[in-house]
Amino acid sequence: MPREKRGSSAWRAILLLAALVVAAGCTSNNGGSEAEGSEGNASNPPASDSVNGSGAQQGEGAAGKNVTVSMMNTYFSETAPSDEGEVVRSIEQFSKAELDITWVPQNVYAERLNVTMASGDMPQVLMVDNPFHTSILNGVRSGMFWELDGYLDEFPNLQTFDPALTANLQIEGKTYVIPRPRPLVRNGLIIRKDWLDNVGMELPRTIDDFYELLVAFKDDDPDGNGQDDTYGMMLYEGSIPRDIFSWFGAPNNWKLEDGAFVKDIETAEFREGLRFVRRLYKEGLINADFPVVVRNEARRDLYNDRVGVSMEALDAVVPFYYFQMNTTGNRFELVAGHPVEGKANATSGHYGGAMIPKTSVRTEEELREVLRYFDTQRSAEATEQFRVLVTENETREDDAKFNIDDLKNIIVNEVAMYPPGDSELNQMLRARMEEHADVSVADPSLGLLSPTQIEQGQQLNELLSDAIVQFVLGEIDEGGLDTAVEQWRSRGGGKVAEELAALYGEQRS
Numbered sequence: 001m002p003r004e005k006r007g008s009s010a011w012r013a014i015l016l017l018a019a020l021v022v023a024a025g026c027t028s029n030n031g032g033s034e035a036e037g038s039e040g041n042a043s044n045p046p047a048s049d050s051v052n053g054s055g056a057q058q059g060e061g062a063a064g065k066n067v068t069v070s071m072m073n074t075y076f077s078e079t080a081p082s083d084e085g086e087v088v089r090s091i092e093q094f095s096k097a098e099l100d101i102t103w104v105p106q107n108v109y110a111e112r113l114n115v116t117m118a119s120g121d122m123p124q125v126l127m128v129d130n131p132f133h134t135s136i137l138n139g140v141r142s143g144m145f146w147e148l149d150g151y152l153d154e155f156p157n158l159q160t161f162d163p164a165l166t167a168n169l170q171i172e173g174k175t176y177v178i179p180r181p182r183p184l185v186r187n188g189l190i191i192r193k194d195w196l197d198n199v200g201m202e203l204p205r206t207i208d209d210f211y212e213l214l215v216a217f218k219d220d221d222p223d224g225n226g227q228d229d230t231y232g233m234m235l236y237e238g239s240i241p242r243d244i245f246s247w248f249g250a251p252n253n254w255k256l257e258d259g260a261f262v263k264d265i266e267t268a269e270f271r272e273g274l275r276f277v278r279r280l281y282k283e284g285l286i287n288a289d290f291p292v293v294v295r296n297e298a299r300r301d302l303y304n305d306r307v308g309v310s311m312e313a314l315d316a317v318v319p320f321y322y323f324q325m326n327t328t329g330n331r332f333e334l335v336a337g338h339p340v341e342g343k344a345n346a347t348s349g350h351y352g353g354a355m356i357p358k359t360s361v362r363t364e365e366e367l368r369e370v371l372r373y374f375d376t377q378r379s380a381e382a383t384e385q386f387r388v389l390v391t392e393n394e395t396r397e398d399d400a401k402f403n404i405d406d407l408k409n410i411i412v413n414e415v416a417m418y419p420p421g422d423s424e425l426n427q428m429l430r431a432r433m434e435e436h437a438d439v440s441v442a443d444p445s446l447g448l449l450s451p452t453q454i455e456q457g458q459q460l461n462e463l464l465s466d467a468i469v470q471f472v473l474g475e476i477d478e479g480g481l482d483t484a485v486e487q488w489r490s491r492g493g494g495k496v497a498e499e500l501a502a503l504y505g506e507q508r509s
Helices: 011-023 086-095 106-119 134-141 163-169 193-198 207-219 242-246 268-282 295-303 314-328 364-377 380-395 404-408 424-438 451-473 478-508
Strands: 067-075 097-105 125-128 178-181 187-192 231-233 254-257 260-263 307-313 334-336 350-355
Touching: 067 106, 067 364, 086 097, 086 364, 086 380, 097 106, 106 125, 106 134, 106 295, 134 451, 163 178, 163 350, 187 193, 187 207, 187 314, 187 424, 193 334, 207 231, 207 268, 207 307, 242 268, 254 478, 260 478, 268 451, 268 478, 295 307, 295 314, 307 314, 314 334, 314 404, 314 424, 334 424, 380 404, 451 478
Parallel strands: 067 097, 067 125, 231 307
Antiparallel strands: 125 350, 178 350, 187 307, 187 334, 254 260
16 A cells, blocks of 8 residues: 655755765765675686786876775665675776775765765765766866866776767766666566466556556555555655656657757646646555655565566666565566657766766876776776676676675776676566667757756756646646646746757757
8 A cells, every 4th residue: 555645845954964864874984884785606717917008007097006986875775885896806807906885875876975975085986877967067167177178188997988979968068977888778668477377467558557556566466465555656855757757758868850849838738747647646546655765675575476567677777676575585587678669768867977076186197097097997908807707707696696786886888888797687678678778769958958857957957846746746737747847947947948958959959
Protein backbone atom coordinates (compact mmCIF):
# COMPACT_ATOMS: atom_id res chain seq x y z
CA MET A 1 0.00 0.00 0.00
CA PRO A 2 1.23 3.57 -0.58
CA ARG A 3 3.16 5.39 2.10
CA GLU A 4 1.66 8.29 4.02
CA LYS A 5 0.99 11.32 1.83
CA ARG A 6 2.71 14.60 2.61
CA GLY A 7 1.96 18.05 1.24
CA SER A 8 4.39 19.73 -1.13
CA SER A 9 4.62 22.85 1.01
CA ALA A 10 7.21 21.01 3.11
CA TRP A 11 8.59 18.41 0.71
CA ARG A 12 11.69 20.32 -0.36
CA ALA A 13 12.62 21.17 3.23
CA ILE A 14 12.14 17.56 4.29
CA LEU A 15 14.29 16.32 1.42
CA LEU A 16 17.03 18.79 2.38
CA LEU A 17 16.91 17.61 6.00
CA ALA A 18 17.20 13.99 4.87
CA ALA A 19 20.13 14.96 2.65
CA LEU A 20 21.94 16.63 5.53
CA VAL A 21 21.48 13.55 7.70
CA VAL A 22 22.93 11.34 4.97
CA ALA A 23 25.76 13.83 4.41
CA ALA A 24 26.96 13.15 7.93
CA GLY A 25 27.95 9.72 6.67
CA CYS A 26 30.14 11.04 3.84
CA THR A 27 33.46 9.27 3.99
CA SER A 28 37.05 9.91 3.08
CA ASN A 29 39.87 7.45 3.18
CA ASN A 30 41.67 9.83 5.52
CA GLY A 31 39.06 9.41 8.24
CA GLY A 32 38.16 5.80 7.55
CA SER A 33 35.07 4.57 5.77
CA GLU A 34 32.10 3.28 7.71
CA ALA A 35 31.30 0.99 4.78
CA GLU A 36 32.67 -2.49 4.54
CA GLY A 37 34.21 -3.41 1.21
CA SER A 38 31.82 -5.24 -1.08
CA GLU A 39 34.41 -6.12 -3.68
CA GLY A 40 35.40 -9.63 -4.64
CA ASN A 41 38.68 -11.36 -3.87
CA ALA A 42 40.10 -12.15 -7.30
CA SER A 43 43.69 -11.26 -8.06
CA ASN A 44 44.44 -7.73 -9.22
CA PRO A 45 45.68 -7.21 -12.77
CA PRO A 46 49.40 -6.48 -13.09
CA ALA A 47 50.67 -2.93 -13.27
CA SER A 48 51.29 -1.58 -16.74
CA ASP A 49 54.85 -0.85 -17.82
CA SER A 50 53.90 1.05 -20.96
CA VAL A 51 55.11 4.58 -21.59
CA ASN A 52 52.82 7.47 -22.43
CA GLY A 53 53.34 10.39 -24.76
CA SER A 54 55.09 12.54 -22.18
CA GLY A 55 57.94 10.09 -21.63
CA ALA A 56 57.27 9.09 -18.01
CA GLN A 57 55.82 5.73 -17.10
CA GLN A 58 52.07 5.93 -16.95
CA GLY A 59 50.79 7.31 -13.65
CA GLU A 60 54.28 8.29 -12.44
CA GLY A 61 55.48 11.80 -11.80
CA ALA A 62 58.28 13.40 -13.78
CA ALA A 63 60.86 11.78 -11.50
CA GLY A 64 59.32 8.33 -11.96
CA LYS A 65 57.79 8.28 -8.49
CA ASN A 66 54.25 7.34 -7.62
CA VAL A 67 51.96 10.33 -7.31
CA THR A 68 49.02 10.89 -5.00
CA VAL A 69 45.78 12.05 -6.62
CA SER A 70 43.17 13.44 -4.24
CA MET A 71 39.60 13.40 -5.47
CA MET A 72 36.00 14.00 -4.47
CA ASN A 73 33.57 11.58 -6.08
CA THR A 74 30.03 10.32 -5.73
CA TYR A 75 28.53 6.89 -5.21
CA PHE A 76 25.07 5.40 -5.75
CA SER A 77 25.27 2.29 -3.59
CA GLU A 78 24.00 1.94 -0.04
CA THR A 79 27.57 2.37 1.22
CA ALA A 80 30.70 4.03 -0.10
CA PRO A 81 33.18 1.92 -2.08
CA SER A 82 36.07 0.65 0.02
CA ASP A 83 39.36 2.41 -0.60
CA GLU A 84 41.00 -0.97 0.04
CA GLY A 85 38.64 -2.74 -2.34
CA GLU A 86 39.39 -4.26 -5.69
CA VAL A 87 38.28 -1.34 -7.87
CA VAL A 88 40.46 1.29 -6.20
CA ARG A 89 43.43 -1.04 -5.66
CA SER A 90 43.45 -2.13 -9.30
CA ILE A 91 43.47 1.44 -10.57
CA GLU A 92 46.25 2.36 -8.15
CA GLN A 93 48.37 -0.60 -9.17
CA PHE A 94 48.43 -0.15 -12.92
CA SER A 95 48.46 3.68 -12.80
CA LYS A 96 51.20 3.83 -10.15
CA ALA A 97 49.15 6.42 -8.28
CA GLU A 98 47.82 6.54 -4.75
CA LEU A 99 44.18 7.65 -4.64
CA ASP A 100 42.90 9.77 -1.77
CA ILE A 101 39.14 9.75 -2.37
CA THR A 102 36.40 11.53 -0.48
CA TRP A 103 33.20 9.61 -1.26
CA VAL A 104 29.90 11.51 -1.05
CA PRO A 105 26.38 10.05 -1.50
CA GLN A 106 24.80 11.05 -4.80
CA ASN A 107 21.72 12.64 -3.26
CA VAL A 108 23.81 15.28 -1.44
CA TYR A 109 26.70 15.55 -3.88
CA ALA A 110 25.67 18.84 -5.51
CA GLU A 111 25.30 20.50 -2.11
CA ARG A 112 28.61 19.12 -0.85
CA LEU A 113 30.30 20.22 -4.07
CA ASN A 114 29.06 23.79 -3.64
CA VAL A 115 30.25 23.88 -0.02
CA THR A 116 33.66 22.50 -0.99
CA MET A 117 34.10 25.02 -3.81
CA ALA A 118 33.05 27.91 -1.56
CA SER A 119 35.57 26.86 1.09
CA GLY A 120 38.47 26.90 -1.36
CA ASP A 121 39.79 23.72 0.30
CA MET A 122 39.47 21.37 -2.65
CA PRO A 123 41.10 18.10 -3.70
CA GLN A 124 43.13 17.90 -6.90
CA VAL A 125 40.15 16.49 -8.81
CA LEU A 126 36.44 17.20 -8.55
CA MET A 127 34.31 14.64 -10.34
CA VAL A 128 31.42 16.81 -11.49
CA ASP A 129 28.15 15.35 -12.75
CA ASN A 130 26.86 18.61 -14.29
CA PRO A 131 29.60 21.02 -15.45
CA PHE A 132 26.92 23.46 -16.59
CA HIS A 133 25.51 24.06 -13.14
CA THR A 134 25.60 27.77 -12.29
CA SER A 135 28.15 27.37 -9.48
CA ILE A 136 30.53 25.40 -11.74
CA LEU A 137 30.24 27.90 -14.57
CA ASN A 138 30.84 30.77 -12.18
CA GLY A 139 33.90 28.92 -10.91
CA VAL A 140 35.20 28.53 -14.46
CA ARG A 141 34.68 32.22 -15.18
CA SER A 142 36.47 33.21 -11.98
CA GLY A 143 39.54 31.18 -12.97
CA MET A 144 38.99 28.45 -10.38
CA PHE A 145 39.70 25.55 -12.77
CA TRP A 146 42.49 24.75 -15.19
CA GLU A 147 41.74 25.19 -18.88
CA LEU A 148 43.16 22.04 -20.47
CA ASP A 149 43.41 22.84 -24.18
CA GLY A 150 47.06 23.88 -24.01
CA TYR A 151 48.11 20.60 -22.39
CA LEU A 152 46.10 17.82 -24.03
CA ASP A 153 48.51 17.52 -26.97
CA GLU A 154 51.01 15.99 -24.53
CA PHE A 155 48.58 13.21 -23.59
CA PRO A 156 47.50 11.26 -26.69
CA ASN A 157 45.03 9.02 -24.86
CA LEU A 158 43.06 12.06 -23.72
CA GLN A 159 42.55 12.99 -27.37
CA THR A 160 40.67 9.78 -28.21
CA PHE A 161 37.23 10.76 -26.90
CA ASP A 162 34.40 11.07 -29.40
CA PRO A 163 34.68 14.66 -30.72
CA ALA A 164 30.93 15.15 -30.27
CA LEU A 165 31.30 14.22 -26.60
CA THR A 166 34.12 16.68 -25.96
CA ALA A 167 32.19 19.37 -27.83
CA ASN A 168 29.14 18.78 -25.62
CA LEU A 169 31.32 19.35 -22.55
CA GLN A 170 33.13 22.47 -23.70
CA ILE A 171 32.42 25.62 -21.74
CA GLU A 172 32.41 28.73 -23.90
CA GLY A 173 34.48 26.91 -26.49
CA LYS A 174 37.19 25.72 -24.10
CA THR A 175 38.00 22.40 -22.40
CA TYR A 176 37.81 22.21 -18.63
CA VAL A 177 36.38 18.71 -18.22
CA ILE A 178 37.86 15.26 -18.82
CA PRO A 179 34.72 13.33 -19.84
CA ARG A 180 33.19 10.45 -17.91
CA PRO A 181 31.52 8.73 -20.91
CA ARG A 182 28.08 7.17 -20.80
CA PRO A 183 25.79 5.58 -23.40
CA LEU A 184 23.74 8.07 -25.40
CA VAL A 185 20.54 6.34 -24.32
CA ARG A 186 20.44 4.71 -20.88
CA ASN A 187 17.03 5.04 -19.27
CA GLY A 188 14.33 2.43 -19.55
CA LEU A 189 11.73 0.53 -17.58
CA ILE A 190 13.16 -1.92 -15.04
CA ILE A 191 10.50 -4.51 -14.21
CA ARG A 192 10.32 -7.36 -11.73
CA LYS A 193 10.05 -10.27 -14.17
CA ASP A 194 8.97 -12.66 -11.43
CA TRP A 195 6.03 -10.34 -10.70
CA LEU A 196 5.30 -10.02 -14.42
CA ASP A 197 5.04 -13.80 -14.67
CA ASN A 198 2.96 -14.02 -11.49
CA VAL A 199 0.28 -11.67 -12.87
CA GLY A 200 0.39 -13.30 -16.32
CA MET A 201 1.27 -10.19 -18.32
CA GLU A 202 3.72 -9.28 -21.08
CA LEU A 203 6.18 -6.39 -21.26
CA PRO A 204 4.25 -3.17 -21.93
CA ARG A 205 4.39 -1.76 -25.45
CA THR A 206 1.76 0.98 -25.10
CA ILE A 207 0.71 3.49 -22.47
CA ASP A 208 -2.41 1.43 -21.78
CA ASP A 209 -0.26 -1.68 -21.32
CA PHE A 210 1.92 0.19 -18.86
CA TYR A 211 -1.05 1.46 -16.87
CA GLU A 212 -2.62 -1.99 -16.68
CA LEU A 213 0.68 -3.46 -15.51
CA LEU A 214 0.91 -0.96 -12.63
CA VAL A 215 -2.67 -1.74 -11.63
CA ALA A 216 -1.89 -5.46 -11.59
CA PHE A 217 1.25 -4.91 -9.53
CA LYS A 218 -0.82 -2.98 -6.98
CA ASP A 219 -4.00 -5.08 -6.87
CA ASP A 220 -3.16 -8.66 -7.90
CA ASP A 221 -0.77 -9.69 -5.10
CA PRO A 222 2.27 -10.09 -7.40
CA ASP A 223 4.51 -11.20 -4.53
CA GLY A 224 2.04 -13.89 -3.51
CA ASN A 225 2.03 -13.14 0.20
CA GLY A 226 -1.74 -12.61 0.41
CA GLN A 227 -1.39 -9.02 1.65
CA ASP A 228 -2.25 -5.64 0.13
CA ASP A 229 1.29 -4.29 0.43
CA THR A 230 2.55 -3.59 -3.11
CA TYR A 231 2.36 -0.76 -5.62
CA GLY A 232 3.24 -0.22 -9.25
CA MET A 233 6.12 2.19 -9.88
CA MET A 234 8.75 3.79 -7.68
CA LEU A 235 9.81 7.45 -8.00
CA TYR A 236 12.08 9.50 -5.73
CA GLU A 237 13.38 12.98 -4.86
CA GLY A 238 10.53 14.78 -6.62
CA SER A 239 11.78 13.60 -10.00
CA ILE A 240 9.56 12.21 -12.76
CA PRO A 241 11.39 10.46 -15.62
CA ARG A 242 11.07 12.63 -18.71
CA ASP A 243 10.81 9.53 -20.88
CA ILE A 244 7.24 9.14 -19.63
CA PHE A 245 6.35 12.42 -21.31
CA SER A 246 8.09 11.32 -24.50
CA TRP A 247 5.55 8.48 -24.77
CA PHE A 248 2.92 11.16 -25.37
CA GLY A 249 5.06 12.92 -27.98
CA ALA A 250 6.57 15.60 -25.73
CA PRO A 251 10.00 16.97 -26.72
CA ASN A 252 13.24 16.21 -24.93
CA ASN A 253 13.56 19.31 -22.71
CA TRP A 254 13.00 21.77 -25.57
CA LYS A 255 11.08 21.70 -28.84
CA LEU A 256 12.78 23.34 -31.80
CA GLU A 257 10.13 24.72 -34.13
CA ASP A 258 10.99 26.99 -37.07
CA GLY A 259 14.10 28.20 -35.26
CA ALA A 260 12.24 28.94 -32.02
CA PHE A 261 12.71 27.08 -28.73
CA VAL A 262 9.60 25.99 -26.83
CA LYS A 263 9.96 24.52 -23.33
CA ASP A 264 8.58 20.99 -22.93
CA ILE A 265 6.03 22.02 -20.28
CA GLU A 266 4.54 24.50 -22.74
CA THR A 267 3.49 21.72 -25.12
CA ALA A 268 0.14 19.92 -25.12
CA GLU A 269 1.91 16.54 -25.23
CA PHE A 270 3.80 17.22 -22.01
CA ARG A 271 0.61 18.31 -20.27
CA GLU A 272 -1.10 15.09 -21.35
CA GLY A 273 1.76 13.08 -19.88
CA LEU A 274 1.60 15.09 -16.67
CA ARG A 275 -2.11 14.39 -16.29
CA PHE A 276 -1.29 10.71 -16.70
CA VAL A 277 1.29 10.82 -13.89
CA ARG A 278 -1.22 12.68 -11.71
CA ARG A 279 -3.68 9.85 -12.31
CA LEU A 280 -1.06 7.28 -11.30
CA TYR A 281 -0.47 9.16 -8.06
CA LYS A 282 -4.17 9.58 -7.30
CA GLU A 283 -4.77 5.84 -7.77
CA GLY A 284 -1.86 4.85 -5.54
CA LEU A 285 0.14 3.33 -8.39
CA ILE A 286 3.26 5.34 -7.49
CA ASN A 287 4.64 5.94 -4.00
CA ALA A 288 3.00 8.82 -2.15
CA ASP A 289 6.29 10.02 -0.68
CA PHE A 290 8.08 10.41 -4.03
CA PRO A 291 8.67 14.16 -3.46
CA VAL A 292 10.76 13.54 -0.34
CA VAL A 293 12.12 9.99 -0.31
CA VAL A 294 15.80 9.75 -1.25
CA ARG A 295 17.00 7.49 -4.02
CA ASN A 296 18.47 4.58 -2.12
CA GLU A 297 15.61 4.44 0.36
CA ALA A 298 13.09 4.29 -2.49
CA ARG A 299 15.11 1.62 -4.27
CA ARG A 300 14.82 -0.68 -1.28
CA ASP A 301 11.15 -1.14 -2.16
CA LEU A 302 12.11 -2.93 -5.37
CA TYR A 303 14.39 -5.53 -3.84
CA ASN A 304 12.22 -5.83 -0.71
CA ASP A 305 9.07 -6.89 -2.60
CA ARG A 306 7.07 -3.65 -2.39
CA VAL A 307 7.21 -2.29 -5.94
CA GLY A 308 7.56 -3.81 -9.39
CA VAL A 309 8.68 -1.02 -11.75
CA SER A 310 11.34 1.66 -11.85
CA MET A 311 12.67 3.81 -14.69
CA GLU A 312 16.41 4.32 -14.40
CA ALA A 313 19.71 3.79 -16.21
CA LEU A 314 19.60 0.20 -17.44
CA ASP A 315 23.37 -0.28 -17.64
CA ALA A 316 23.98 0.88 -14.06
CA VAL A 317 20.87 0.20 -12.05
CA VAL A 318 20.01 -3.38 -13.03
CA PRO A 319 23.46 -4.57 -11.85
CA PHE A 320 22.96 -2.46 -8.71
CA TYR A 321 19.69 -4.22 -7.90
CA TYR A 322 21.22 -7.65 -8.41
CA PHE A 323 24.12 -6.55 -6.22
CA GLN A 324 21.60 -5.66 -3.50
CA MET A 325 19.98 -9.07 -3.91
CA ASN A 326 23.30 -10.56 -2.87
CA THR A 327 23.55 -8.37 0.23
CA THR A 328 19.91 -8.73 1.34
CA GLY A 329 19.36 -12.39 0.51
CA ASN A 330 16.12 -11.55 -1.30
CA ARG A 331 15.57 -13.32 -4.61
CA PHE A 332 14.05 -11.79 -7.71
CA GLU A 333 14.45 -11.53 -11.47
CA LEU A 334 14.52 -8.31 -13.49
CA VAL A 335 13.84 -7.50 -17.13
CA ALA A 336 14.27 -4.27 -19.07
CA GLY A 337 11.20 -2.99 -20.88
CA HIS A 338 10.76 -1.95 -24.49
CA PRO A 339 10.49 1.76 -25.32
CA VAL A 340 6.81 2.42 -24.65
CA GLU A 341 4.98 3.70 -27.75
CA GLY A 342 8.34 3.32 -29.53
CA LYS A 343 9.73 6.53 -28.00
CA ALA A 344 12.70 7.42 -25.81
CA ASN A 345 14.90 10.38 -24.91
CA ALA A 346 18.61 10.61 -25.65
CA THR A 347 21.04 11.96 -23.07
CA SER A 348 24.24 13.98 -23.37
CA GLY A 349 26.49 10.90 -23.62
CA HIS A 350 28.37 11.73 -20.44
CA TYR A 351 28.08 11.85 -16.68
CA GLY A 352 30.13 15.02 -16.40
CA GLY A 353 33.75 14.33 -15.66
CA ALA A 354 36.92 15.46 -13.93
CA MET A 355 37.72 19.11 -13.28
CA ILE A 356 41.01 20.27 -11.79
CA PRO A 357 41.02 23.22 -9.34
CA LYS A 358 43.93 25.66 -9.37
CA THR A 359 43.84 26.05 -5.58
CA SER A 360 45.03 22.47 -5.08
CA VAL A 361 46.94 21.93 -8.34
CA ARG A 362 49.11 25.03 -8.34
CA THR A 363 51.74 24.43 -11.01
CA GLU A 364 51.86 23.13 -14.55
CA GLU A 365 54.03 20.26 -13.33
CA GLU A 366 51.34 19.21 -10.84
CA LEU A 367 48.69 19.57 -13.55
CA ARG A 368 50.65 17.27 -15.84
CA GLU A 369 50.84 14.66 -13.07
CA VAL A 370 47.05 14.64 -12.72
CA LEU A 371 46.53 14.58 -16.50
CA ARG A 372 49.03 11.72 -16.76
CA TYR A 373 46.92 9.74 -14.28
CA PHE A 374 43.81 10.15 -16.44
CA ASP A 375 45.76 9.54 -19.65
CA THR A 376 46.84 6.21 -18.15
CA GLN A 377 43.20 5.18 -17.74
CA ARG A 378 42.64 5.43 -21.50
CA SER A 379 45.75 3.58 -22.62
CA ALA A 380 45.38 0.32 -24.52
CA GLU A 381 46.91 -1.55 -21.58
CA ALA A 382 44.52 -0.02 -19.05
CA THR A 383 41.54 -0.60 -21.31
CA GLU A 384 42.42 -4.28 -21.55
CA GLN A 385 42.91 -4.53 -17.79
CA PHE A 386 39.55 -2.87 -17.19
CA ARG A 387 37.98 -5.30 -19.66
CA VAL A 388 39.51 -8.27 -17.85
CA LEU A 389 38.44 -6.89 -14.47
CA VAL A 390 34.86 -6.41 -15.65
CA THR A 391 34.52 -9.74 -17.45
CA GLU A 392 36.09 -11.69 -14.57
CA ASN A 393 33.66 -9.98 -12.21
CA GLU A 394 30.78 -11.26 -14.33
CA THR A 395 31.91 -14.86 -13.96
CA ARG A 396 32.10 -14.85 -10.16
CA GLU A 397 29.58 -16.06 -7.67
CA ASP A 398 27.12 -13.31 -6.85
CA ASP A 399 28.46 -12.70 -3.35
CA ALA A 400 32.00 -12.21 -4.71
CA LYS A 401 31.15 -9.50 -7.25
CA PHE A 402 31.89 -5.82 -6.86
CA ASN A 403 29.36 -3.21 -7.95
CA ILE A 404 30.26 -2.31 -11.54
CA ASP A 405 28.90 1.21 -11.00
CA ASP A 406 31.73 1.89 -8.55
CA LEU A 407 34.20 1.34 -11.39
CA LYS A 408 32.26 3.39 -13.94
CA ASN A 409 32.10 6.41 -11.66
CA ILE A 410 35.84 6.57 -11.07
CA ILE A 411 37.23 6.08 -14.59
CA VAL A 412 37.16 8.09 -17.82
CA ASN A 413 37.15 5.04 -20.08
CA GLU A 414 34.25 3.68 -22.17
CA VAL A 415 35.13 0.04 -21.50
CA ALA A 416 32.47 -0.36 -18.78
CA MET A 417 29.75 1.69 -20.47
CA TYR A 418 27.74 -1.28 -21.70
CA PRO A 419 26.94 -4.47 -19.77
CA PRO A 420 29.83 -6.86 -20.52
CA GLY A 421 30.00 -10.54 -21.31
CA ASP A 422 27.62 -13.01 -22.88
CA SER A 423 25.27 -13.70 -20.00
CA GLU A 424 21.59 -13.76 -20.87
CA LEU A 425 21.00 -10.73 -18.65
CA ASN A 426 23.68 -8.56 -20.24
CA GLN A 427 22.72 -9.54 -23.78
CA MET A 428 19.16 -8.51 -22.94
CA LEU A 429 20.30 -5.16 -21.49
CA ARG A 430 22.45 -4.34 -24.52
CA ALA A 431 19.60 -5.23 -26.86
CA ARG A 432 17.16 -3.01 -24.95
CA MET A 433 19.61 -0.10 -24.93
CA GLU A 434 20.06 -0.41 -28.68
CA GLU A 435 16.29 -0.61 -29.10
CA HIS A 436 15.88 2.64 -27.16
CA ALA A 437 18.74 4.31 -29.04
CA ASP A 438 17.11 3.54 -32.39
CA VAL A 439 14.03 5.62 -31.50
CA SER A 440 15.62 8.26 -29.26
CA VAL A 441 15.04 12.00 -29.56
CA ALA A 442 17.87 14.44 -28.79
CA ASP A 443 17.70 17.60 -26.70
CA PRO A 444 18.19 20.42 -29.23
CA SER A 445 19.65 22.73 -26.57
CA LEU A 446 22.73 20.55 -25.96
CA GLY A 447 25.90 22.53 -26.56
CA LEU A 448 24.11 25.88 -26.43
CA LEU A 449 25.01 27.99 -23.38
CA SER A 450 22.32 30.55 -22.67
CA PRO A 451 23.74 33.30 -20.40
CA THR A 452 20.42 33.58 -18.56
CA GLN A 453 20.29 29.81 -18.07
CA ILE A 454 23.79 29.95 -16.62
CA GLU A 455 22.89 32.71 -14.18
CA GLN A 456 19.33 31.73 -13.27
CA GLY A 457 18.93 28.14 -14.41
CA GLN A 458 18.74 26.56 -10.98
CA GLN A 459 15.97 28.89 -9.80
CA LEU A 460 14.05 28.58 -13.06
CA ASN A 461 14.26 24.79 -13.03
CA GLU A 462 13.12 24.63 -9.41
CA LEU A 463 10.13 26.85 -10.18
CA LEU A 464 8.91 24.41 -12.82
CA SER A 465 9.81 21.23 -10.94
CA ASP A 466 7.97 22.49 -7.84
CA ALA A 467 4.88 23.23 -9.92
CA ILE A 468 5.03 19.81 -11.56
CA VAL A 469 5.15 18.05 -8.19
CA GLN A 470 2.34 20.23 -6.83
CA PHE A 471 0.21 19.38 -9.86
CA VAL A 472 0.83 15.65 -9.47
CA LEU A 473 -0.07 15.87 -5.77
CA GLY A 474 -3.31 17.68 -6.66
CA GLU A 475 -2.30 20.85 -4.85
CA ILE A 476 -2.67 23.02 -7.95
CA ASP A 477 -4.78 22.63 -11.08
CA GLU A 478 -4.07 23.39 -14.75
CA GLY A 479 -4.55 27.09 -14.01
CA GLY A 480 -1.90 26.94 -11.29
CA LEU A 481 0.42 25.20 -13.71
CA ASP A 482 -0.19 27.95 -16.28
CA THR A 483 0.63 30.55 -13.64
CA ALA A 484 3.92 28.82 -12.84
CA VAL A 485 4.86 28.72 -16.53
CA GLU A 486 4.10 32.44 -16.88
CA GLN A 487 6.27 33.15 -13.84
CA TRP A 488 9.02 31.04 -15.38
CA ARG A 489 8.82 33.03 -18.61
CA SER A 490 8.74 36.44 -16.92
CA ARG A 491 11.58 35.62 -14.53
CA GLY A 492 13.97 34.58 -17.29
CA GLY A 493 12.63 31.48 -19.02
CA GLY A 494 11.42 33.48 -22.00
CA LYS A 495 14.84 35.07 -22.31
CA VAL A 496 16.49 31.65 -22.17
CA ALA A 497 14.34 30.54 -25.12
CA GLU A 498 15.34 33.66 -27.09
CA GLU A 499 19.03 33.18 -26.34
CA LEU A 500 18.93 29.52 -27.34
CA ALA A 501 17.29 30.45 -30.64
CA ALA A 502 19.96 33.07 -31.30
CA LEU A 503 22.78 30.67 -30.44
CA TYR A 504 21.23 27.98 -32.63
CA GLY A 505 20.98 30.45 -35.51
CA GLU A 506 24.63 31.44 -35.11
CA GLN A 507 25.65 27.81 -35.04
CA ARG A 508 23.83 27.13 -38.31
CA SER A 509 25.04 30.24 -40.13
